[in-house]
Structure formats: C-alpha cells, structure tokens
Amino acid sequence: MKILYSGNEAIARGAYESGVLLASAYPGTPSTEILESMVQYSQITSEWAPNEKVALDVAIGGAYAGVRSMAVMKHVGLNVAADAFFYAAMTGSEGGLVIVSADDPAMHSSQNEQDNRRYAKFGRVPCLEPSDSQEAKDMVGAAFEISERFDTPVLLRITTRIAHSHTLVELGQRPAEVDQREPQNYHIDRTKYVMVPGNARKRHPVIEARVEQLARFGQDFGYNLVEMQDTSLGIVTHGIAYQYAKEVFPQASFLRLGMTYPLPPKLISNFAAKVDRLIVIEELDAFIEEEIRLMGISVEGKSIFPAVGELDPGVVRKCSVQAGLLADSSTRPSPKLDKVSPLPMRPPLLCPGCPHRGVFTITNKLKLVVNGDIGCYTLGFLPPLSALHTCGCMGASIGVAHGVSKAGIQQKNVAVIGDSTFFHTGMPALLNVAYNQSDTVTIILDNRTTAMTGHQENPATGRTLAGDPTWAVDFEALSHSLGIEHVYAVDAYDLEEVETALREALDVAGPAVVIAKRACALLPETRKTWIALDVDSDRCNGCGLCFRVGCPAIVRSDETDAKTGRFLAEIDPLLCTGCEICAQVCARGAIFTREQMVEKQEQAA
Amino acid sequence: MKAINFLVVGVGGQGALLASNVLAEVGVRAGYDVKKAEVHGMSQRGGSVNSHVRWGQDVKSPVIGEGEVDVLFSLEKLETLRYVSMLRRGGAVLVGEFVIPPLTVSSGDDDYPDDAAIAGVFSQVTERFDFVPTLGLAKAAGSSRAHNVVLLGALSVIIDAVPLEIWLQVIAERVPKKYVQVNQKAFRLGKEIVSKDD
Numbered sequence: 001m002k003i004l005y006s007g008n009e010a011i012a013r014g015a016y017e018s019g020v021l022l023a024s025a026y027p028g029t030p031s032t033e034i035l036e037s038m039v040q041y042s043q044i045t046s047e048w049a050p051n052e053k054v055a056l057d058v059a060i061g062g063a064y065a066g067v068r069s070m071a072v073m074k075h076v077g078l079n080v081a082a083d084a085f086f087y088a089a090m091t092g093s094e095g096g097l098v099i100v101s102a103d104d105p106a107m108h109s110s111q112n113e114q115d116n117r118r119y120a121k122f123g124r125v126p127c128l129e130p131s132d133s134q135e136a137k138d139m140v141g142a143a144f145e146i147s148e149r150f151d152t153p154v155l156l157r158i159t160t161r162i163a164h165s166h167t168l169v170e171l172g173q174r175p176a177e178v179d180q181r182e183p184q185n186y187h188i189d190r191t192k193y194v195m196v197p198g199n200a201r202k203r204h205p206v207i208e209a210r211v212e213q214l215a216r217f218g219q220d221f222g223y224n225l226v227e228m229q230d231t232s233l234g235i236v237t238h239g240i241a242y243q244y245a246k247e248v249f250p251q252a253s254f255l256r257l258g259m260t261y262p263l264p265p266k267l268i269s270n271f272a273a274k275v276d277r278l279i280v281i282e283e284l285d286a287f288i289e290e291e292i293r294l295m296g297i298s299v300e301g302k303s304i305f306p307a308v309g310e311l312d313p314g315v316v317r318k319c320s321v322q323a324g325l326l327a328d329s330s331t332r333p334s335p336k337l338d339k340v341s342p343l344p345m346r347p348p349l350l351c352p353g354c355p356h357r358g359v360f361t362i363t364n365k366l367k368l369v370v371n372g373d374i375g376c377y378t379l380g381f382l383p384p385l386s387a388l389h390t391c392g393c394m395g396a397s398i399g400v401a402h403g404v405s406k407a408g409i410q411q412k413n414v415a416v417i418g419d420s421t422f423f424h425t426g427m428p429a430l431l432n433v434a435y436n437q438s439d440t441v442t443i444i445l446d447n448r449t450t451a452m453t454g455h456q457e458n459p460a461t462g463r464t465l466a467g468d469p470t471w472a473v474d475f476e477a478l479s480h481s482l483g484i485e486h487v488y489a490v491d492a493y494d495l496e497e498v499e500t501a502l503r504e505a506l507d508v509a510g511p512a513v514v515i516a517k518r519a520c521a522l523l524p525e526t527r528k529t530w531i532a533l534d535v536d537s538d539r540c541n542g543c544g545l546c547f548r549v550g551c552p553a554i555v556r557s558d559e560t561d562a563k564t565g566r567f568l569a570e571i572d573p574l575l576c577t578g579c580e581i582c583a584q585v586c587a588r589g590a591i592f593t594r595e596q597m598v599e600k601q602e603q604a605a
Numbered sequence: 606m607k608a609i610n611f612l613v614v615g616v617g618g619q620g621a622l623l624a625s626n627v628l629a630e631v632g633v634r635a636g637y638d639v640k641k642a643e644v645h646g647m648s649q650r651g652g653s654v655n656s657h658v659r660w661g662q663d664v665k666s667p668v669i670g671e672g673e674v675d676v677l678f679s680l681e682k683l684e685t686l687r688y689v690s691m692l693r694r695g696g697a698v699l700v701g702e703f704v705i706p707p708l709t710v711s712s713g714d715d716d717y718p719d720d721a722a723i724a725g726v727f728s729q730v731t732e733r734f735d736f737v738p739t740l741g742l743a744k745a746a747g748s749s750r751a752h753n754v755v756l757l758g759a760l761s762v763i764i765d766a767v768p769l770e771i772w773l774q775v776i777a778e779r780v781p782k783k784y785v786q787v788n789q790k791a792f793r794l795g796k797e798i799v800s801k802d803d
Binding site for chain 1: 616643683
C-alpha cells in the first residue's frame with residue numbers, strides 16, 4: 001500500500017530503511033521535519049545539535065566509528081557546517097555519511113537562495129537530487145551505498161518543493177541485522193583521519209581521482225534516467241524541475257540527472273547527439289548548464305529560464321513560449337483587479353501574546369539601534385514596530401553590535417537574539433564582547449523554545465528531541481562565566497522591569513546582558529493560561545497608542561470618541577492571550593487587566 | 606479518470622492544512638495519484654497560506670501552474686482574490702463567508718473588499734462562484750472551528766464521483782475523536798446548502 005509522505009518524512013523513512021543509527025540536525029525550514037519524523041524510529045539515535053557544524057561533526061564521528069550516520073540542515077546551515085564538510089570530504093569515513101541540505105528557492109523562509117550544488121563541486125562530494133518523496137526515500141539508500149563504496153560523504157540535496165510536498169510512497173523494511181550488531185572495534189588509521197598538512201597532501205589526489213570514478217559510475221547510475229521520445233527537443237533536468245518539465249513537455253526526450261555532481265560526460269554527450277535542440281531546465285544556478293558547456297557541448301538554459309526564484313509549470317510554460325519551444329495555447333484572459341487593488345497584504349506577524357513585542361516596545365521608546373538575529377523576533381522589523389535595524393544570519397547580532405560599538409555612534413546600540421540562536425552561534429560572539437570589552441548590551445529573548453521552526457527543544461528547555469529530560473542551561477550563570485559582569489533577568493511581559501533593566505544595562509561601563517524571560521504564547525502549557533482582555537470604551541479615547549504595539553488582537557472598532565472623533569480600540573477575544581502589553585502602554589487605563597477580567601467574570605457568574 | 610487541481614487558501618490558523626490533508630487523502634482512497642504542495646515555516650499564524658492538491662492518473666508537478674486551478678477552495682473572503690490568476694477559465698470557486706481583517710484594515714489604512722467586488726473580479730473568469738456561509742453552518746453543527754469541513758461538504762457536491770463514505774471516513778480519521786460527530790454534521794450541512802442551490 002502506498003501512503004502520502006512529505007519529502008521530509010520520506011527521508012526519515014529512508015534513513016530507517018537504510019539502517020542509519022545516528023542522526024543529528026539543527027532545525028531550519030524547510031528541513032526541520034526530517035529529524036522530527038526520524039525520532040519516531042527508536043532504533044536511530046536522533047538529536048538536535050546547537051548548530052549545523054556540531055551536527056555534522058557528530059555525524060562524522062558516527063561514520064568514523066563505522067555506523068551509517070546522517071546530518072540534516074537547511075541550505076544556509078551548510079555554510080555553518082562548511083568547515084566540517086570539507087574535512088570530511090578529505091578523510092572519507094568507515095561507515096556511510098550522508099548530509100541532507102534542504103535548499104529554499106524563492107526564499108520562503110530564508111535570507112538567500114544559494115544553490116548548494118555548488119558545495120558538492122567545491123568539496124568534491126557527490127550530489128544526489130530526488131524528484132519526489134519515493135525517490136527522496138530511496139535515494140537515502142543509494143547515497144549510503146555510494147558513500148561506502150567510494151569512501152566519501154554524499155550530499156543529498158532537496159528543495160522546499162520536495163521537502164514540503166506530499167506524494168505517494170511505497171514503504172520498505174529495515175534490515176534486522178543492523179540492530180543486532182555488537183559494538184565494533186574502532187579502526188585507527190592516523191594518516192587518513194588526522195588532517196595535518198603531510199596527511200592532507202596525500203589525500204588530495206585521492207579525492208580528485210574519486211571524482212573521476214564517480215563520474216564514470218554516474219554513466220549507469222539508476223537514478224540518471226534517459227527517456228527518449230520526440231528527438232527534436234532534448235531536456236536535461238533534475239529534482240523538482242523534472243516534474244515541471246515533464247508536465248509542460250510530455251513528448252520531449254529527457255535526461256533526468258539523479259546525480260548532479262559529478263556529471264557523467266558520456267551519458268550527456270550521447271544524449272546530446274541524439275536530439276536536435278538541447279536545453280537544461282534547472283532551478284536557481286546554471287550549474288548543470290555550465291558543466292555541460294565545459295564538456296564542449298552547446299546547450300541553452302538560463303537564456304530561457306530564470307536563475308532567480310522558483311520554477312513551476314506556469315513559469316516553465318511561459319518561458320518556453322517566449323523562446324519558441326512551445327506554441328502559445330493560453331486562452332485565458334487576465335482578470336482586472338482595479339476595483340479591489342491593491343489588495344491588503346497579510347505578512348507573517350508577531351503572534352498575539354508574543355513576549356518579544358514588549359521588548360521591542362521598550363527599545364523603540366529608548367530609540368535604540370537594534371542589531372537583530374534569526375528567529376520569530378526578526379518580524380519585529382515590520383511596521384508598526386519597525387524595531388529591528390540589521391539582520392543577516394544566525395548569531396550575527398552580537399558581533400555586529402560589538403563592531404558598531406567599537407566604531408562609535410551617537411545612539412546606543414544593542415543586540416537582540418533568541419535563546420536557540422544564542423546557543424547556535426551567539427555564544428562565541430558574547431565571549432568576544434567580554435574579551436574585547438565593548439559597551440554592547442545583549443538582550444537574550446528566552447522564550448523557552450525554538451519557536452520560528454515550530455517549537456523544537458534546545459539546550460535551555462530541559463528536554464531532548466526524544467522528549468527525555470536533560471540538563472537545562474542557566475543563561476545568567478553562562479553569561480557570568482563568559483565574562484559578563486552585569487547580567488539582568490527580567491519578565492518580558494513586564495514593561496517597567498524591562499525598561500529599568502535596559503536603562504541600567506546601557507548606563508553601566510562595559511558589556512551587559514539582559515535576559516528577557518517569558519515562554520512563547522503558543523506553547524501548549526502557555527495556552528492554558530490565556531485570558532482575553534477587553535477595552536473599557538468609557539475610558540478609551542482612540543489615541544491609538546495600543547495600535548503601535550502591533551498586536552493582531554487589537555483592532556479598530558466602529559465606535560468613535562465623542563471629542564476626538566477617532567476610532568476606539570477593540571480587542572478580538574478569539575486572538576487575545578492576555579499578555580497585558582497593550583494595557584501597560586495605555587495612558588488612560590482603558591484596557592482591563594487579567595485580574596479585572598477574572599473579577600468581571602466572577603461578578604457575572 | 607479526469608485530473609483535478611485544487612487550490613486551498615486561507616489565513617494561518619484557520620485550518621487550511623486540515624482541509625487540504627483531508628482532500629489529498631480522499632483522492633488517494635478514491636484511487637487517484639495524488640500530490641500536495643504547501644510551504645511551512647515563518648510564523649504562519651495570521652499570514653496568508655495556500656496548499657496545492659492535485660488528483661490525476663499520473664500527476665507530475667505537485668505545484669499547480671498559473672491559470673490551471675480547477676477548484677479554488679477559499680476559507681477567507683479576501684484571500685480568494687489573491688489567487689484569481691491561478692484559476693482556469695470556467696473553474697469553480699467556493700468562498701467561505703469568513704472575514705479576518707488584515708492589520709492594515711484594522712488600523713484603518715486599507716479597505717476590506719465587499720462581496721460584490723469579489724464576485725465581480727471572478728465573473729471575468731468564471732460563472733461558477735459560490736459564497737458558502739461556513740461560519741454560520743459550523744456553529745449550527747456545534748463548533749465554529751468546523752467551518753473548513755463545511756466547505757469540504759460544499760466541495761463534495763462538485764466532486765460527485767467520490768462516494769460520501771470516503772469523505773466521512775477520512776474526516777473521522779483526521780479530526781480529534783470528540784469532534785468527529787460535529788465535523789461530520791458540518792460536512793453534511795455544507796453539502797446540503799450547495800445541493801439546494803442547484
């Protein structure tokens with residue numbers, strides 16, 4: 001029986017069926033659900049690591065110890081893990097090593113749309129790309145076989161539309177013998193695994209020769225599919241782009257590359273020789289196209305299809321019509337939207353009750369320059385808060401803030417970073433602040449979870465990926481240990497407390513840390529504490545201060561103030577969690593507090 | 606077996622995902638090849654969300670191209686408009702009568718389009734356009750949260766090749782046990798209201 005699996009669930013299943021024993025990852029869209037799904041297979045040790053480099057080192061350790069191991073990350077995570085990726089490419093391993101990179105064309109949830117096939121070539125590591133969930137599952141097995149046969153890590157590259165699309169999958173079984181084996185004797189081979197210059201020089205020719213061998217292997221690799229039909233057009237494609245191309249060109253001849261690095265020259269030249277016109281349909285970079293051109297074969301690709309954003313059947317069709325590859329068969333008029341245009345946007349927002357909202361309300365009040373980081377709080381850059389002024393990558397906030405402080409500016413400047421991001425790459429930067437002594441104030445937004453990617457555990461939550469209790473880091477003790485003398489812990493919902501601590505932290509000489517604690521409003525245990533607030537319409541005069549905190553639960557009512565003529569505020573009881581941040585900014589005490597709401601309810605009863 | 610492309614749209618938190626999961630599974634049980642595509646991540650609560658569901662004999666792309674949607678299934682009125690370019694000429698549109706004002710509307714900076722304007726835009730592409738009182742019927746069934754299942758009921762009238770038992774079975778498997786009856790009732794109410802129109 002076939003069942004609907006997302007690409008991510010399929011990869012987890014593939015790991016299970018391939019006898020993987022160890023998997024490590026840092027959560028990141030669109031890769032997060034791979035480990036969340038993997039943890040259901042109790043035979044596999046599945047872990048969240050503090051960052052992708054640690055995750056990959058862990059997987060490399062497992063592979064050195066002779067067991068099939070996997071590291072999983074989003075595309076930019078491989079930047080963090082790149083150092084480990086390159087040494088693993090040099091050493092190879094005893095057991096299979098597969099690295100999953102989930103790329104994000106169109107940047108649905110990322111700061112860039114880098115094409116990680118480039119890493120495969122950069123590191124001389126083979127790259128496999130599935131076109132649906134069935135292949136995502138099965139290619140995990142193929143990747144481990146290649147890894148072990150050629151003594152190389154393998155990059156399994158997926159994109160958002162593979163990761164988050166559901167297609168039908170036929171399940172297989174896990175080989176029983178994997179889970180019955182005894183611990184192996186650790187195989188010591190210092191010349192292979194100690195990458196000092198003398199050993200590394202010996203390894204480099206080996207990995208160059210490995211690329212040649214892999215290119216020959218690709219000639220007969222089962223996932224490099226040749227489908228000869230009408231030979232007037234030959235399409236070379238890969239991954240999800242294969243599905244789009246098949247839909248638009250059901251009659252054309254195809255070379256679908258399941259391994260996009262290294263490419264098999266003979267297979268490509270044979271295919272090219274059989275077709276009249278050769279084109280490449282690939283998402284993002286002209287990676288395949290450039291490789292084919294280097295073989296001296298003439299080919300078209302990015303002159304027809306965009307190198308920016310996602311493809312889809314509509315884009316492929318439109319570009320193909322423009323290039324004369326297809327007749328224009330569209331009969332559909334474009335409907336005019338003039339009466340309703342422009343449509344109001346609906347961008348992602350800080351949720352009602354989000355503890356970050358109060359901190360940004362105060363940084364705005366104090367007119368601070370805010371160096372931000374990656375997490376839900378990045379959304380604080382949007383109006384009406386507009387409270388975040390830089391954000392580049394994971395962990396950047398503290399280093400950037402230190403640089404700004406050292407450069408010297410008129411305003412005060414702070415770093416704002418979430419709990420999980422702080423562990424990821426913020427800690428070394430805070431150590432730098434302490435070591436080189438700047439006046440940088442670091443605000444750690446401790447909401448007790450990795451919220452943005454959907455509530456994953458982290459080293460401060462006291463739970464592992466499997467839900468087992470574990471040691472929980474103490475931010476105050478940690479900050480002190482790194483060398484920060486002035487550390488303030490505050491309740492992120494208490495605006496006065498946040499403001500007092502922040503003012504003091506800004507005033508003291510030398511670095512300071514403010515830990516703004518409050519659990520994410522959407523955590524199951526927090527949901528139990530929700531109480532919807534209400535506006536006292538007798539007191540509200542429509543001044544609009546509460547609108548400026550940017551809470552979706554505060555809306556404009558139809559009622560106006562008799563004197564000012566301005567619309568009064570109203571609270572949506574279905575959305576409000578009762579965080580009281582609006583009540584604290586209201587100058588007229590026109591928003592009932594939680595306590596008052598409880599009293600009102602008791603009176604009504 | 607005719608291929609059908611569904612686009613499920615709404616606002617994060619409304620239950621668009623449950624609706625598209627049910628729709629995909631119903632397709633599988635009815636013997637179709639099925640693919641489904643959506644995007645997770647970023648704080649989707651309150652944001653615009655969509656899910657592509659395709660039934661066919663041999664579905665290639667999980668994503669539907671512009672102008673190729675057969676059924677636009679919308680849980681929120683304004684969101685329907687965002688996807689008008691996706692609908693094929695003569696495609697069907699089901700719009701839940703559910704309004705969630707975006708922040709810029711609540712703050713008074715933008716206007717929420719009225720029903721006539723929404724219907725007017727779609728009249729340029731299709732005659733098959735229906736508002737469905739999803740929220741009212743869901744409340745009548747016992748829970749406003751079941752508004753998405755009301756719209757599935759309305760959809761089942763368009764997709765008449767699928768036996769009713771499959772719909773009810775899949776819904777029963779996908780909603781919390783104590784809400785199965787409420788949701789099955791919501792489904793029937795949605796089905797009846799569209800049937801009456803015909």
